[in-house]
Amino acid sequence: MAAQLYKTTSGRLFHAGQIAIITVGLPARGKTHVARSLCRYLRWLGVPTKVFSVGNYRRQVMGIAANLPHDFFNPGNLETAEARHKIATECLQDMIKWLQEGGQVGIYDASNTTQDRRKEVHDILISHNVHPLFIESICDKSEIIETNIRSVKITSPDYIGWDPEEAVKDYWTRINNHLNHYEPINDTELSFVKMINVGECIIVNNVKGYLQSRIMFYLMNLHISPRIIYFARSGESMNEKSQKADAELSPAGERYAYTLKNFLLALREREKKERKEQGWGDDERKLTIWTSARRRSYQTAKPFIDEGYSVHQRPSLGEINLGEADCLTVEEIKAKFPEEYVKQQMDPYHHRYPRAESYQDLAVRIESTILELEYEKNDVLIIAHETVLRCLYAYLFDRREDEIPRIVIPRNYLIEIIPSAYGCSETRMEIVDTFDYSVPMLADLSHNGKN
Incomplete structure (x- = not known):
């Protein structure tokens, strides 16, 4: 179970009962991305949530796409219809069983493209006292579909080992097989959300309840556009022992700030060139920098400001408040707060020293920032204290x-995180000073990401 912002004795939150999220839509419309992202967010809140993917069940029974006939996914293929329905029903029944055993939100990740199939799923769920909420992903922009296929489907378990171009071709075949059989949701008695063109427009019908409203609010901030998130710690300050001091950067911290800027801009230029060579075209995205309101954080971003990049201060990204333990060494804490120290060792996530914050307090504080991060379509560099980056990393x-409390975020490393439908991937790179002082500044050679 992921970190939980809130807990109850029963394990269920907000008196919401049992809810089933049913995805609807043609292939490559972002259904899996929505399902897994929503699951991650609800688990972060503390809601027992699990994704039940019909695709995963099908792979367990039938194997990967290479093992299937080319028209296996065609709804008009009656020879494979029975096998597809059997797999989908088994997945649905497993989700219902899980909900009955203590789960609260089950996410049924499947196409569900016909009215008859949706009515069947709806009636089964209602008979088990589970409230269904349909989320339909609609997209009529070919460039978004193509990008989604290339960025998501070629990394799908179905296409492991495939040539990327062959994987894209095969997936287009799968999409075309569904086109003539797809029926959009039009039954206004159902509870549903329509997400059009990656969140460009959202239509809501008959959605009631607090938890359902939280789900809606999250979906309004979600998108599936490709982007990169970078984590970097703030530079060294003149007073590393005290959080309250809010000290300026030390000379070493200032040097680190310029090294970070040069390293990241060179990395982005190199990766942009690689994507172009791989046939992705010109996918240049702006780079936005987020910092806390603490001096060490926004001063680390100053070299980016000098180069014309957009830097935003977010007070919620401030480091954890140590309270009366501020400035104290571990030995001094043991001597001054012996009982508190023992409690902290037993439960470092929930414990707080006198007048201090716990990691749970910090996680609650940054919830609004998490939603902003989901909404942000630019690439983002977040410069913050290790405690803050730990929480954001844990969420992603x-x-x-x-x-x-034990996640390691080294100061001299840049963490590159790439979200996708099947989860986030990370690359950790040591921030090395490769600056050649005999040539113009690297930032002057690249306008990648400038406003």
Whole structure:
């Protein structure tokens, strides 16, 4: 289970009962991305949530796409219809069983492209006292579909080992097989959300309840556009022992700030060239920098400001408040707060020293920032304290709360995170000073990401 912002004795939150999220839409419309992202967010809140993917069930029974006839996914193929329906029903029944055993939100990740199939699923769920909420992903822009196929489907478990171009061709065949059989949701008695063109427009019908409203609010901030998130710690300050001091950067911290800027801009220029060579075309995206309102954080971003990049201060990204433990060494804490120290060792996520914050307090504080991060379509560099980056990292990678205080975010490393439908991937790179002082500044040679 991921970190939980809120908990109850029963394990279920907001008196919402059991809810089933049913995805609807043609292939390559972002259904899996929506399902897994929503699951991650609800688990972060503390809602027992699980994705039940018909695709995963089908792979367990039938194998990967290479093992299937080319028209296996064609709804008009009656020879494969029975096998497809059997797999989908088994997945649905497993989700219902999980909900009955203590789950709260089950996400049924499948195409569900016909009215008859949606009515069948709806009636089964209602008979088990589970409230269904349909989320339909609609897209009529070919460039978005093509990008989604290339960025998501070639990394799908179905296409492991495939040539990327062959994988794209095969997936277009799968899409075309569904086109003539697809029936959009038009039954206004159903609870549904229509997400059009990656969140460009959202239509809501008959959605009631607090938890359902939280789900809606999250979906309004979600998109599936490709982007990169970077994590970097703030530079060294003149007073590393005190959080309250809010000290300026030290000379070493200032040097780190310029090295970070040069390293990241060179990296982005190199990766842009690689994407172009791979046939992705000109996918240049702006780079936005987020910092806290603490001096060490926004001063680390100053070299980016000098180059014309957009830097935004977010007070919620401030480091954890140490309270009366501020400035104290571990030995001094043991001597001054012996009982508190023992409690902290037993539960470092929930414990707080006198007048201090716990990691749970910090996680609650940055919830609004998480929603802003989901909404942001630019590439983002977040410069913050290690405690803050631990929480953000835990959210993106669905880590347990007891792991958060021990997640390692080294100061001299840049973490590059790429979200996708099947989860986030990361690359950690040492921030090395490769600056050649005999040539103009690297930032002057690249306008990648400038406003």
